[in-house]
Amino acid sequence: MESTPAPQKLSYRNPTIIGLISSVVLTALVIIGSRNLENFDSALFGYTIASIVAFGAIAFRYAVWLQRPATRIYFKRGLQLFFNRRKFAKSAKSAATSIATNLVEQRFIFKRARQRWIMHFFIMWGCILAAAITFPLVFGWVHFTLEGDMGYRAHLFGFPLIVMNGRSLIAWITFHGLDISAVMVMIGCAIAIHRRLNDRGAIALQQFLLDFVPHLLLIAISVSGIMLTASSLWFEGYMYSFISLSHQALVIMTLFFLPFGKLFHIVQRPASVGVELYQNRSAEMEQAICPRCKAAFVGKLWMDDLKRLVDELGYDYRLKNGHTLQDYCPRCKRVMRGLAYAKAPDKAEPVFFGSRVGGPNV
Amino acid sequence: MQETMFVDPQRCIGCRSCVAACRECSTHKGYSMIFVDFFDRGETTATMPTICMHCAEPTCAQVCPADAIKQNEDGIVMTALKPRCLDCRNCVNACPFGVPKYNSAMHLQMKCDMCYDRSSEGLKPMCASVCPTGALTFGKYEDVVPLRRTKPVNIHYFGNQKVETKVYLMMPTNQGDAVHVEGDTEFEEHLSQKAGEEASWLENEMGETDHTNEFRS
Numbered sequence: 001m002e003s004t005p006a007p008q009k010l011s012y013r014n015p016t017i018i019g020l021i022s023s024v025v026l027t028a029l030v031i032i033g034s035r036n037l038e039n040f041d042s043a044l045f046g047y048t049i050a051s052i053v054a055f056g057a058i059a060f061r062y063a064v065w066l067q068r069p070a071t072r073i074y075f076k077r078g079l080q081l082f083f084n085r086r087k088f089a090k091s092a093k094s095a096a097t098s099i100a101t102n103l104v105e106q107r108f109i110f111k112r113a114r115q116r117w118i119m120h121f122f123i124m125w126g127c128i129l130a131a132a133i134t135f136p137l138v139f140g141w142v143h144f145t146l147e148g149d150m151g152y153r154a155h156l157f158g159f160p161l162i163v164m165n166g167r168s169l170i171a172w173i174t175f176h177g178l179d180i181s182a183v184m185v186m187i188g189c190a191i192a193i194h195r196r197l198n199d200r201g202a203i204a205l206q207q208f209l210l211d212f213v214p215h216l217l218l219i220a221i222s223v224s225g226i227m228l229t230a231s232s233l234w235f236e237g238y239m240y241s242f243i244s245l246s247h248q249a250l251v252i253m254t255l256f257f258l259p260f261g262k263l264f265h266i267v268q269r270p271a272s273v274g275v276e277l278y279q280n281r282s283a284e285m286e287q288a289i290c291p292r293c294k295a296a297f298v299g300k301l302w303m304d305d306l307k308r309l310v311d312e313l314g315y316d317y318r319l320k321n322g323h324t325l326q327d328y329c330p331r332c333k334r335v336m337r338g339l340a341y342a343k344a345p346d347k348a349e350p351v352f353f354g355s356r357v358g359g360p361n362v
Numbered sequence: 363m364q365e366t367m368f369v370d371p372q373r374c375i376g377c378r379s380c381v382a383a384c385r386e387c388s389t390h391k392g393y394s395m396i397f398v399d400f401f402d403r404g405e406t407t408a409t410m411p412t413i414c415m416h417c418a419e420p421t422c423a424q425v426c427p428a429d430a431i432k433q434n435e436d437g438i439v440m441t442a443l444k445p446r447c448l449d450c451r452n453c454v455n456a457c458p459f460g461v462p463k464y465n466s467a468m469h470l471q472m473k474c475d476m477c478y479d480r481s482s483e484g485l486k487p488m489c490a491s492v493c494p495t496g497a498l499t500f501g502k503y504e505d506v507v508p509l510r511r512t513k514p515v516n517i518h519y520f521g522n523q524k525v526e527t528k529v530y531l532m533m534p535t536n537q538g539d540a541v542h543v544e545g546d547t548e549f550e551e552h553l554s555q556k557a558g559e560e561a562s563w564l565e566n567e568m569g570e571t572d573h574t575n576e577f578r579s
Binding site for chain 1: 371387388389390391397399401408409410412421424425426427428429440444445446448449450451452454455456457458459460461465466467468469470478479482518520521522523531533534535537538541542543544545546547548549550553554557569570572573574575
């Protein structure tokens with residue numbers, strides 16, 4: 001009669017291969033993009049190696065994540081719906097809207113709480129700005145050359161770009177881009193930590209490794225990064241190499257922390273675009289009707305996928321009446337359970353004369 | 363945590379104090395995660411309070427594509443982790459008890475976590491602290507059960523599927539050690555008659571027209 005869910009079987013073979021291939025591809029891109037390492041800055045070697053290893057680790061973790069039956073079904077169905085030729089334009093529009101509202105504007109975080117949105121805005125855009133500056137430099141894809149007394153020329157993949165005056169505002173912003181991003185990250189992390197120290201709900205649920213360590217790492221990176229600027233600008237390079245080494249160690253620790261815990265949402269979150277596409281498209285299709293209240297409550301395609309998933313996971317919710325429990329809407333599931341409860345007792349039981357021991361009419 | 367919840371629908375008078383109090387919980391501030399459903403308001407005054415039963419092997423966590431629903435060392439099945447939840451609603455429709463709620467605009471699932479901010483410190487969850495009849499009681503098994511003539515049961519059968527839970531349902535009978543849910547047909551005729559009708563204000567307020575578990579933001 002009873003059925004026990006089967007444990008999920010994970011295979012590490014394919015994820016390992018995917019992780020290794022990802023690292024090899026990135027290495028090749030570093031070599032090609034830096035023109036056979038001609039433009040590669042050897043002072044950044046540690047960062048480059050850490051980035052390549054972390055990239056492979058993230059690809060490995062992503063591939064493991066896709067093995068979850070639920071994730072696999074969503075991933076396949078999302079791609080299938082997106083590449084449906086007849087609806088491609090509509091799907092592309094839906095995906096573009098989701099990217100704009102969910103990933104760029106992040107309206108859903110604003111709906112959760114305004115303070116949370118401000119916090120996330122500073123951390124996310126600070127990190128994106130820092131990554132956009134750092135990774136091309138670390139991979140040797142961007143480098144600068146001096147032209148004349150004041151001219152700085154940027155090169156992308158070895159191709160020369162514009163020359164800018166080294167004393168101009170644009171140059172100042174470019175050279176202090178990482179300082180600006182560090183300030184943004186620190187503001188965001190300060191708001192986050194303040195909330196975690198004061199919000200009762202957050203205090204009850206948070207864990208040090210998952211919720212504090214990422215913020216502490218980001219703050220440490222930002223502070224040490226600003227200390228590098230301060231050392232070179234105002235302290236004549238005092239302790240520069242020590243700070244530089246500490247900064248590098250902190251960045252590498254954070255890169256290696258990416259596949260785990262909270263930071264993994266950075267690569268996981270874009271999946272919401274596919275989920276939203278699936279939700280939108282299934283809402284336009286035939287709807288599943290609750291057999292009890294006759295209400296249409298979800299898309300039929302979506303419900304069939306869910307039932308297949310529940311079955312694949314080893315659950316057996318088939319009822320005697322031929323339906324599966326998931327065929328019923330949430331409210332009917334609750335009422336049906338209530339009715340099963342109400343019908344269970346033998347009405348001759350003395351308990352119906354008062355449910356408390358020693359109560360009246362015993 | 364040795365304490366757990368004991369739900370006794372026989373004692374429920376449908377006052378909805380629990381629904382109001384649930385909004386005060388700090389882990390889901392402003393949103394009630396509890397349900398008080400009428401079986402059929404036209405036929406009976408009986409109500410069914412539903413909180414998360416905190417399954418030993420939670421279906422909601424298994425069907426989550428983002429691995430966002432975690433069970434802690436106390437056996438409490440937590441609300442989805444905010445950074446991970448993708449608003450896919452798998453948990454909402456897979457849960458055999460019809461418990462998780464979602465909000466599309468927030469991209470978020472939320473559910474009863476037994477007021478973990480309170481219960482982890484030994485305080486009663488909000489619903490249990492206000493329930494005037496003890497339909498929702500929080501305490502240790504050895505403290506609560508001897509006071510009741512009703513029988514604590516923490517096993518449900520939904521068709522072929524056995525579901526064991528941390529929360530107990532107090533059965534007004536000594537027969538059987540489990541609740542068997544098999545798609546009851548009671549009141550179905552009445553429901554079919556009402557299917558095409560426009561819902562009244564009261565039906566909307568009572569949640570009788572909500573078939574998706576979306577909470578209002």
